[in-house]
Amino acid sequence: MCAEACPVSLLPQQLLWYSQAEDHERLEAHNLFDCIECGACSYVCPSNIPLVQHYRSSKSDIKKAQEEKVKSTQARERFEFRKQRIELAEKEREAKRAARREAAKQAQASTGTDAMADIVAAAQARAAAKTTSPEQELAKLQRAVSSAEMRVEKAQVKLDSALENAEPTEKINILSAALSGAQQKLEKAKVRLAEHSN
Ligand code: SF4
Incomplete structure (x- = not known):
């Protein structure tokens, strides 16, 4: 029927x-x-x-089951991405360590004052290359302020979105703390820029 x-x-x-x-x-x-x-x-x-x-x-x-599936897929993708990022960073660190070991080995192999003088000269050259002009320093500090401002904006957007979507309080607290941290860094960057400009 x-x-x-x-x-x-x-x-x-x-x-x-x-x-x-x-x-x-x-x-x-x-x-x-x-x-x-x-x-x-x-x-x-x-x-x-x-x-x-x-x-x-x-x-x-x-x-509900479909939504849970989507959420768990996204969480797994985030986890995989983070894992890859960590592995890549570890590989880069290992490569740098290997390069330093190799350089140290070569330095040990070379004997005599000439080799030592070369090492000292290279270190001095590196130190000289690192020194920057006042204009370069100013540009660097301005870049630091701009990038700190961008980080504050991003943190604010994330917090606003979480508040709008009524996310759990724990997440809101984390995002608020992140925003506060970004704002403090921005203030510090501004202070350094002001000190340099004076
Ligand atoms: S409630 Fe659904 S299953 Fe029942 S008669 Fe209407 S359309 Fe068909």
Whole structure:
């Protein structure tokens, strides 16, 4: 009777079985989401089974499960990305350590004052290269201020978005702390720039 009454030609009885068994795959295969919740099947049901309530509950469960799946996929992707980043950073550090070991080995291998003089001269050259003119220093400090401002803006956007989406308090606190930290760094950068300009 329910199948005959259904205006979208669904099989309400089968849908009820799968709903009770929480068999989401079969529910979707039997086009649960085509149900318009008109209530015709419940109306003609001689056993007065509240069919529509079962369908509504199953739809909600399926949507929740899909959302959870999306969230867990995103979390896994974030985890994988972070892992790759850490591995890459570790490889770079190892490469630098290896380069330093090699340089130290070569330095040990070379004997005599000439070799030592070369090392000292190279160190002096590196130190000289590091010294910057006042103009370069000023540009560097200005860049530091701009980048600190950008970080503050980004932190503010993240916090606003979290507040707008009513994210958990713990996350809001973390984002607030991040914003506060970014603001402090910006202040410091500005102070350094002002000191240099004076
Ligand atoms: S509530 Fe859904 S299953 Fe029942 S008759 Fe209406 S459309 Fe068909």
